[in-house]
Amino acid sequence: MEEVEAYAQGTPVGMYEQGENGEDLGLTEEERLVLEQENHDLYEEMTALSSEVKNIEGTVMEISRLQELFTEKVLTQAEQISEIHQTAVETTENVRSGNEELREAIRNNAGFRVWLLFFFVMASLCLLFLDWYS
Numbered sequence: 001m002e003e004v005e006a007y008a009q010g011t012p013v014g015m016y017e018q019g020e021n022g023e024d025l026g027l028t029e030e031e032r033l034v035l036e037q038e039n040h041d042l043y044e045e046m047t048a049l050s051s052e053v054k055n056i057e058g059t060v061m062e063i064s065r066l067q068e069l070f071t072e073k074v075l076t077q078a079e080q081i082s083e084i085h086q087t088a089v090e091t092t093e094n095v096r097s098g099n100e101e102l103r104e105a106i107r108n109n110a111g112f113r114v115w116l117l118f119f120f121v122m123a124s125l126c127l128l129f130l131d132w133y134s
Contacts, residue, residue, distance in 0.1 A: 027035070
């Protein structure tokens with residue numbers, strides 16, 4: 001790990017000259033340089049991936065926050081929709097009751113008009129009879 005950090009800071013360390021037990025790996029200078037270049041490229045790629053992961057983590061956190069806000073708003077709207085539904089049901093019942101009252105008033109008014117018409121017809125006939133009789 002120290003060798004990777006030293007290499008990343010620009011200090012080449014002979015990472016590939018000796019193995020874990022100190023034995024000579026028998027690499028030529030060209031092979032050692034190729035391996036160090038590959039190591040550097042991999043380190044840069046992993047650093048870039050780490051940066052991308054941090055950006056993605058921030059994006060996921062923002063999405064999570066927005067999801068919580070969305071859920072809160074949906075629940076609030078659900079309560080409002082429930083209240084609107086209840087008001088609509090009550091309004092429908094009130095309109096139905098009002099229509100029944102109107103029908104009953106029309107029926108009562110029609111009966112009164114029939115009796116009133118009957119009274120006027122009878123009164124007119126009585127007047128005609130009295131006029132004829134006298």
